[in-house]
Amino acid sequence: MSGEAYQEARDYTVDELMISVLSNFFEDGDQACNGMASFLPVSAFMLARLTHAPGLVWLASATGLEPRPAKVPASTLESQLWSDSVMYMEQYGDFWNYAMNGRWLQKFCVGAAQLDMYGNANNSVIGADFHTPKVRLPGTAGLGDMGSLGKLLYYWNPNHSPRSLVEKVDFVSAAGYLGGGDEREDLGLAGGPQAVVTNLAVLDFEPESKRMRLRSAHRGVTMDDIRAATGFELVIPTDVPTTPAPTEEQVRLIREVIDPDGMRKREFGR
């Protein structure tokens, strides 16, 4: 790989930027697994394994260990993704031994319909009454577990808006920092949300208050854009860097090797 490979790309799209950012959260020695409709995380895992983290263990769809998919398929929960695996892990009896254990599978990329200023997530219902909601969302699935099992959660959100980033979630389907401060800790819960990667910015959580904080803004995105697209007041440091661009090599790998069909684009502008 030539030195130029490490040069920041000039020509990249926001999906490629988000994949690059997500991939940098994963290192050799981590184990990563993906759920359904997770084109950006899957691309990020594949990218990390091809670049800085060849030793990142990947459990595709939480069942196919160390697979060798040709490319990102049309679903992140189908057999083409776990092709040529070294192990098919059974879910009920086996996967949860490792996922609950605390020594393995400590980092998860997760999405939610609503995320609030303290990183609490809602994938259950929009509206006041759980049993006759305004909108019935898909449901918490494994997210309600990961939020409480001491995992480090990396949220991705391709549609940064006041509807998806709200002051308070209508319903807590997955624990973030609850009311903020030490509330999560006091409940005996380790880990928690680490970052939120959106189509506009990268956000994290202010260590004391646990309030969501702007870490970096994507190229060409202004503070006003971000404020207008966020349903609550973000903690905004005095100077906010621009999100580091992907390298030319990262962009090439994403476009030519990992996701030539552009499945990653499907997540945007829903």
Added chain:
Amino acid sequence: MSGEAYQEARDYTVDELMISVLSNFFEDGDQACNGMASFLPVSAFMLARLTHAPGLVWLASATGLEPRPAKVPASTLESQLWSDSVMYMEQYGDFWNYAMNGRWLQKFCVGAAQLDMYGNANNSVIGADFHTPKVRLPGTAGLGDMGSLGKLLYYWNPNHSPRSLVEKVDFVSAAGYLGGGDEREDLGLAGGPQAVVTNLAVLDFEPESKRMRLRSAHRGVTMDDIRAATGFELVIPTDVPTTPAPTEEQVRLIREVIDPDGMRKREFGR
């Protein structure tokens, strides 16, 4: 099979009699499984499947489903016993789903170093102090579970003696009827010991007191023999029948088909 097959055999040994008695406890629709050093139960299951209970499901060594062993091998926990199985059942995650469930695997043939007048069993220690026992026995293994999980327990004992049939066990490794009467029921435990098949007699439990009772004496065994060999006072009805002899066909199958190597004899006179 000719009518003569159903004639009582004149020529049979006590091991063959015990196998015949045990086999009659199992019927079509039951599921049976064996543990280690269980030559008589294994022979009984094979006999039942060849005669009155072709639909008896057998889970060899609690792992090989519906096996087709050529004969009883030198161990009842080795692969020759589960050869040609239709399923290899995993133990930790799977076997116990069925064994604990309550709908399946309801009858177990079990053995114990000590059995008392209320059917409590001891496979743990002889002596007063658990931690410096006079004799350290193998341990409760699955027996301590089966005694409490509502199973119907059929004890077999090839060495009927005051040492193995005692008034009170030194240590309760598996629950029988505890102190007798309703004590077991009051603890919410269903099932319990149903019979004890020894080299001298067949015993069961008196419905009210739950005390061990003589049901039948083997051919040529006197009341005095039984009294002398039992470490407590048995409930003895006014007339005690002779244990029904195996049929000629049963004896033939045991000797020629099931256990031509006579492994079953190993259990006697230890």
Added chain:
Amino acid sequence: MANNKITSIEEAIATHVRHGDVVALQNMATQAAPMAAVRELIRQDKRGLGVVVLVGGIAVDWLSFAGVMDRLIGAAVTMEQFGLCQRYRKAVEGGRVRVEELSETALNARLGAGARNLPYLPTRGLIGTDLIGQNPDNLRLVEDPFGGPAVVACRALVPDVALVHAHRVDAEGNVQYKPTTLWPDIGIFPKAARKVIVTAEEIVSSDILRRSPDRTVLPGFVVDAVVEVPYGAHPTSFFPEYRYDSDFHLAWAKASRDDAAAQEFFDRHVLGPTSHAEYLSAAEGAAMMSRLRGREGV
């Protein structure tokens, strides 16, 4: 020795599923749903069913649209890339389907306790969420008797019937999968349920199963009925045999947004066909099959 459990899908559903039953439904979004059994539930107009799913898909959408189910116990309902299940959404939002939402570990714990005849099993998931307070009948925060952290006790759940689709099954109900990932539900759904109906791509002799006994995942003694239904999971996938039918899912996703269109689709594909063969031809059987096999590349 054989206890022959082979029957028809009509007979199996008529005999083993009663109105009001809690039905555990194998399903993982667009994967492995026993769709032939699901359509039969609808054709027989079962009512008041509770449906247990890990991740329900088009099956739950159809059962909701048909008014067959009035409650769901599960972790999620979605058709993944084909979007949310609109008919299920409408039914829930209209109060016609009541949802008991559980995380995966909580659902597994409820079913695991059911299988093992335990009153409950614990999880450390869900702590801090609104899902515990929402479900006091089945989830309770309890102390650890050894002084450790509290756990969420998940009450035993014993479904009346489990519906399972498999690659191979013999007449006694021994179930085997071809090498592929095992669907999550197989690990526990049929083990917790009182009755089990198995539909399979193929009914085979036990001798076939004896060639790879380590691949038998369900013992016959837990199974009540066995039905051969090739493509029995269509339009969901059944790897490695065939993948999900994208065109079919897209067509339903589109139709489901409009009452008349949904009813028309339903009449053509669910209520109309009087047999599985008719269903397959309505779905362009042969063409569909080769398309799905081809695209799966197996």
Added chain:
Amino acid sequence: MANNKITSIEEAIATHVRHGDVVALQNMATQAAPMAAVRELIRQDKRGLGVVVLVGGIAVDWLSFAGVMDRLIGAAVTMEQFGLCQRYRKAVEGGRVRVEELSETALNARLGAGARNLPYLPTRGLIGTDLIGQNPDNLRLVEDPFGGPAVVACRALVPDVALVHAHRVDAEGNVQYKPTTLWPDIGIFPKAARKVIVTAEEIVSSDILRRSPDRTVLPGFVVDAVVEVPYGAHPTSFFPEYRYDSDFHLAWAKASRDDAAAQEFFDRHVLGPTSHAEYLSAAEGAAMMSRLRGREGV
């Protein structure tokens, strides 16, 4: 990508097992014990080990005789048709080995809780026995918060190291078994332990494992050391490769009843051989191997 964990048995035991550790030992009476690892524990004169077994056999007898272990956590210890383990018996009766006796469901529950980071898991086994009162630190009768029957809470057990023997393993530690029944311990022992040492009949490339991924039973990321040891389970069986060595077991059973004879046997077979190769030749390697393979008829 490969994280190469291949090492020698000496190195593996020296690096990963400390005096006083709780060691989970795969074993089922005369089956599948990681004997090469066991002999290395003895040669390195480890002290104060706790040994976790479902059903221990000759391995536990040797570890007791050598004074390596001072406590056992398990459901049973026996060599089945070769009789009780006399040296283990003497050690327990003499107060040199302390026993925490658990039923199978209680041991599984303790390890299951350890694997899943739960403070405890419940069982309904053991109720009414003396084993609960005997073990208040780890077993407690607790009420069901939903008003059902009481259960026995079994406190989480996390062994320091698990010793496993397998048919095949790759350099990263992905473990695969040939079609045979899975040893009970594989289901949970290595998943509950902090560290895992895998000895295998054969180290193979990952590509071999990828041919039958459904037969991989342990993912490499839980494994710390990988050692190739053909006949590594001798004198216990390792089906379908070889059966237990009856002559060897009988010889030990006889010798173990007499101090001098036991020591002599021990010097010859355990302490004497400085390598696994030497051990095998002391046990009449080639002759033994063909005998055991022959008699197993595989």
